[in-house]
Amino acid sequence: MGDPRKPRKKWMGPRHPWIKERLMQELELVGRYGLKNKKELWIAATIARKFRHMARSLLGLPEDVRREREEALLRRLHRMGLVDENAHLDDVLGLTAEHVLERRLQTIVWKKGLARTIHQARQLIVHGHIAIAGRRVTSPGYLVSRDEEDLIDYAPGSPYKERAEQASG
Numbered sequence: 001m002g003d004p005r006k007p008r009k010k011w012m013g014p015r016h017p018w019i020k021e022r023l024m025q026e027l028e029l030v031g032r033y034g035l036k037n038k039k040e041l042w043i044a045a046t047i048a049r050k051f052r053h054m055a056r057s058l059l060g061l062p063e064d065v066r067r068e069r070e071e072a073l074l075r076r077l078h079r080m081g082l083v084d085e086n087a088h089l090d091d092v093l094g095l096t097a098e099h100v101l102e103r104r105l106q107t108i109v110w111k112k113g114l115a116r117t118i119h120q121a122r123q124l125i126v127h128g129h130i131a132i133a134g135r136r137v138t139s140p141g142y143l144v145s146r147d148e149e150d151l152i153d154y155a156p157g158s159p160y161k162e163r164a165e166q167a168s169g
Helices: 021-034 038-059 063-080 089-092 099-103 103-114 118-126 160-168
Strands: 128-130 152-154
Touching: 021 099, 038 063, 038 089, 038 099, 038 160, 063 128, 099 160, 103 128, 103 152, 152 160
Parallel strands: none
Antiparallel strands: 128 152
């Protein structure tokens, strides 16, 4: 067991760090999703890469074993919101970092209209103004499941919640 103060690395950076096209694409994604740094992008890319690897490894299994594991993987990805309900293994093979970035709390808060910009969404989350089912979440990189998506709102006691209630009521 390792030292709890030094957790295992959750990401793998690019193999060739100075390819201009990839750098430009990464910079565009960092700006579009309001990421703090490229490490957050690499974490999302690693998550997508692991799911694609799982799907590829399923293709080599016998049909009976493959079917049940494939259904389990697709159910898990559907709950996470990364694929549709009637998805196939080919859809999993097409996952990208953008699919994962769309499921981050920061992006969903912005798209629900709780924040005016993607950067304000990050600030609201970090400062503790956003809650999921009444429970405060302060990590903008939290991956929101389909079940939790409708439960996102301002935290109890947040001045933003009071303003929203005054404006609507």
